[in-house]
Amino acid sequence: MTTDNIMVEASDLVLGYERNIAVKPSSFTIPHRKVTTIIGPNGSGKSTILNAIAGVIEPLSGTIRVYGEKPGSRHSQVSYVMQSLAFPEGTPITVREAVAMGLYPKLGWFRRPTAEDRDRVKLAMERLKVTHLAHRHLDELSGGQRQRVYVAQGMTQPHEALLLDEPLTGLDMVSARTIDDIIHTERDRGHAVVLTTHDLEEARASDWVILMAGHVVAHGPPQEVLTRRNLEVAYGLGSLHHTDGSFIDDPHLDVEHDHEHGRHLHPH
Numbered sequence: 001m002t003t004d005n006i007m008v009e010a011s012d013l014v015l016g017y018e019r020n021i022a023v024k025p026s027s028f029t030i031p032h033r034k035v036t037t038i039i040g041p042n043g044s045g046k047s048t049i050l051n052a053i054a055g056v057i058e059p060l061s062g063t064i065r066v067y068g069e070k071p072g073s074r075h076s077q078v079s080y081v082m083q084s085l086a087f088p089e090g091t092p093i094t095v096r097e098a099v100a101m102g103l104y105p106k107l108g109w110f111r112r113p114t115a116e117d118r119d120r121v122k123l124a125m126e127r128l129k130v131t132h133l134a135h136r137h138l139d140e141l142s143g144g145q146r147q148r149v150y151v152a153q154g155m156t157q158p159h160e161a162l163l164l165d166e167p168l169t170g171l172d173m174v175s176a177r178t179i180d181d182i183i184h185t186e187r188d189r190g191h192a193v194v195l196t197t198h199d200l201e202e203a204r205a206s207d208w209v210i211l212m213a214g215h216v217v218a219h220g221p222p223q224e225v226l227t228r229r230n231l232e233v234a235y236g237l238g239s240l241h242h243t244d245g246s247f248i249d250d251p252h253l254d255v256e257h258d259h260e261h262g263r264h265l266h267p268h
Contacts, residue, residue: 016048027216028216037194038195039209102157148178161192165195200226207222
């Protein structure tokens with residue numbers, strides 16, 4: 001991978017919160033203009049890696065560079081859509097206003113949006129199929145509709161890379177398909193997309209994978225990373241599979257409970 005094709009480069013990166021280590025020393029790269037999935041068990045450090053790329057947290061040690069610069073710099077051109085955005089209940093924010101908040105990194109508090117800025121808001125709403133919801137308040141929307149609004153907000157922000165924290169978890173079919181389409185069309189537009197997921201098939205369909213288990217177990221093309229040996233390292237020896245051979249990654253799975261109730265699981 002040449003320097004021009006690298007979005008993220010990390011070396012001996014250690015991450016944590018208030019000195020509680022969440023990611024042990026890890027080195028990895030993430031390519032530009034590709035879809036990269038970060039996968040691993042619950043608590044394995046997936047969202048922490050996204051937070052570091054976005055500049056939300058500082059490394060405890062080691063280095064990380066995004067497009068050759070410190071994460072979170074004004075020129076890094078990274079838009080981060082978190083798993084959930086907190087708006088106080090009852091806050092009278094409309095869908096259009098929420099999407100337009102994506103312009104803040106460019107405009108700040110006082111500059112007025114240009115015609116081009118307003119077009120960005122309009123296009124993002126169209127792409128995420130929320131135009132008809134423009135005047136609705138956020139607390140009137142379903143979970144899937146709100147997620148589409150948050151992704152539209154991220155799309156409105158000028159960016160070279162889009163970070164998405166479990167963007168497809170628990171969504172209705174329309175929302176999941178709409179956001180999945182955004183993931184792949186962003187790549188086709190020459191942008192990088194980095195997302196966390198629990199879905200092994202989603203990871204297999206991406207261009208690049210980072211497999212986590214409190215540290216980076218492996219990174220690279222999915223066929224090289226998602227091997228049986230690497231998955232057993234990440235998820236534990238005897239990783240659980242359905243009787244049909246499909247892989248299970250359910251953070252709420254209770255093996256003993258499932259055995260008691262006749263759900264046939266077995267180590268593979």
